[in-house]
Amino acid sequence: MAASSRTTTTNATPRRALGALQCSTARTVASIGVRIAIRGTIAGVPDRLLSGPNLMDDENIDTFDDLFEPFGLDGEPRPKRPSTARRQTVPVRSSEAPSTSLAPGPDSRLISCASCGNRNDPNNRHCDKCGARLVRGQMPVAPQPMLRTTAGARALIVLATVVLAVAILALVFNVFGGGGTPAESTSTTTGTTLAVPPIVQLDPIRVECTSELVAFPCTALIDGDPTTSWNAVDGGIGVEITFLFSPPVQITEMLIENLDDQGRFLRNARMKGIEVLVDDLTQATVVTLDDTNDAAQRVQIRSLSTSSLTIRITSGYPGQSYEGKEAFPELAAQDISFYGRPTPGE
Numbered sequence: 001m002a003a004s005s006r007t008t009t010t011n012a013t014p015r016r017a018l019g020a021l022q023c024s025t026a027r028t029v030a031s032i033g034v035r036i037a038i039r040g041t042i043a044g045v046p047d048r049l050l051s052g053p054n055l056m057d058d059e060n061i062d063t064f065d066d067l068f069e070p071f072g073l074d075g076e077p078r079p080k081r082p083s084t085a086r087r088q089t090v091p092v093r094s095s096e097a098p099s100t101s102l103a104p105g106p107d108s109r110l111i112s113c114a115s116c117g118n119r120n121d122p123n124n125r126h127c128d129k130c131g132a133r134l135v136r137g138q139m140p141v142a143p144q145p146m147l148r149t150t151a152g153a154r155a156l157i158v159l160a161t162v163v164l165a166v167a168i169l170a171l172v173f174n175v176f177g178g179g180g181t182p183a184e185s186t187s188t189t190t191g192t193t194l195a196v197p198p199i200v201q202l203d204p205i206r207v208e209c210t211s212e213l214v215a216f217p218c219t220a221l222i223d224g225d226p227t228t229s230w231n232a233v234d235g236g237i238g239v240e241i242t243f244l245f246s247p248p249v250q251i252t253e254m255l256i257e258n259l260d261d262q263g264r265f266l267r268n269a270r271m272k273g274i275e276v277l278v279d280d281l282t283q284a285t286v287v288t289l290d291d292t293n294d295a296a297q298r299v300q301i302r303s304l305s306t307s308s309l310t311i312r313i314t315s316g317y318p319g320q321s322y323e324g325k326e327a328f329p330e331l332a333a334q335d336i337s338f339y340g341r342p343t344p345g346e
Contacts, residue, residue: 110122111134113127113129113130113132113134114135115127115130115132116129116132120134197341198341199253199339199340200339200341200342201338202245202249202251202339202342203222203338204222204243204245204338205244205245207219207221207222207241207242208241208244209230209232209240209241210238210239210240210241211232211233211236212230213232213233213330216228216230216231216330217230218230218241220334220335221241221333221335221336222243222337223335224337226334226335228334230333230334231268231330231331231332232330232331232332233329234329235269235316235329235330235331236316236330236331237313237315237316237331238312239313239331240310240311240312241311241313241336242308242311243309243336243338244308245306245307246307247342247343248280248305248306249305249306249338249341249342249343250303250305250340250341250342250343251278251301251303251339252300252301252302252339252340252341253298253299253338253339253340254276254298254299254309254336254337254338254339255296255297255298255299255335255336255337255338256271256289256333256336257293257296257333257334257337258270258271258292258293258332259293259333260334262293263322263323265293265332266319266320266327267320267321267325267328268319268327268328268331269316269317269318269328269329269330269332270289270317270331270332271289271317271331272291272315272317273286273287273288273313273314273315273316274286274287274299274312274313275311276299276309276310276311277310277312278301278303278306278308278309279308279309280303280304281302281303285299285301287299296337301338301340303340304343305343311336313331316331
């Protein structure tokens, strides 16, 4: 019997513990459901919801352990811990609750609620009293730029600015840096300007031809006599005429004259294409002459210091019969003259 009694007691103890656990859990669930109810923080909640027998008295709950009834495995409830001084909570109606809005100060920027008129902190989005959304003024918008420019326009503006700055610096340097007067010359010459010598006729000291006739020598080209002339055999193609100058000269122009006599002019061959070579120039001057004896034909020469000038005949106008007389096979010219300036310093 004693063994049976111990077995019964041992089996009854877990059942009593399980029953006590279920009862404590029911009380905890009921207490949590009541505490999550709205406590009247929003205006308009009936006063009956803020008080009543269903609400748990805060005076009886200090810690989380107070939500549960202590029990032991032997089924006997454990004594509760002595409670310390408990705080006393007095329910306050929403209408009597003090406003949490900030009092307006001299430097505050409080926002008034459009629904209840309560003044709120400028960082709030909703009213502290009624919960309505606060209406804020329109945020300031940055003004549009006065001038909208593209990358190309900006580059053009920068370039124009640089050019203008360089021009201004150059002007300032010329006016102030140079003293407004031209720099003094370091030359030992006098202050007088040397006069440019006028263009005059230049006389060669000698003339040489690769072809000539005894009766019509090459020297006739520089003697200045209209009654004499020079003739070259076989139409004169490839013949070279060389003029020598001493001292060297600056040749600006050469004049070639055909025969004045019309009969002799037509019956003899005439120079057409020529090349002029000067010893102080690297390139030859190529000229095509006209078939006329009305006036001397001018050939421009731009030499600097010439000692020799050579005329090479590359083509010619063939002779023709005149008044029943046959043409001559020779080439003829009456005179060749030069104009320019003597070389400075010579």
